[in-house]
Amino acid sequence: MVITTAKMLSHVIREFRYQGSLSQTDVAKLAGTTQARISVFENEPERTKLETLFKILAGLELELIVQPRKKSAVTENLISEPTPAFSDDDEVR
Template sequence: MRQKNQWTQSDLARRIGIKQATISNFENHPDKTTLTTLFKILQSLEMTMVVCEKGAAPDLAQNDSQPDLEW
């Protein structure tokens, strides 16, 4: 998405308020990214994350403003 928007890593980092190196680390080692950083990136790119049971396909038509489960 960053590249689709023609943003550099520095552009995205400035939008979020984090270091360019953090964006680079996310792109190169996503498994080592904190949830806080992930959510900041998703918010900046106007994206959401869908969590579902392992092996289950996400229901992308579901209205995410009405969660099925309470935490």
């Protein structure tokens, strides 16, 4: 699953909580945090500290995998175009 926003991530993690029939309080106990922090993460994830996110992931026995995005045709074209050669002696105008 590709997740590109904090809101998407909070939604997916909430779905895992639902699948496990866990309340926010249950997750808070598993994560060593408070129910209020779980609520903030689920509703306003941009306000959540990374440390809290990783506690929630650990409590739910989830992991985060980071990998490069697939390159689009536009990106590929930019990368494949030769870059003009400059030396330290070239004057910037």
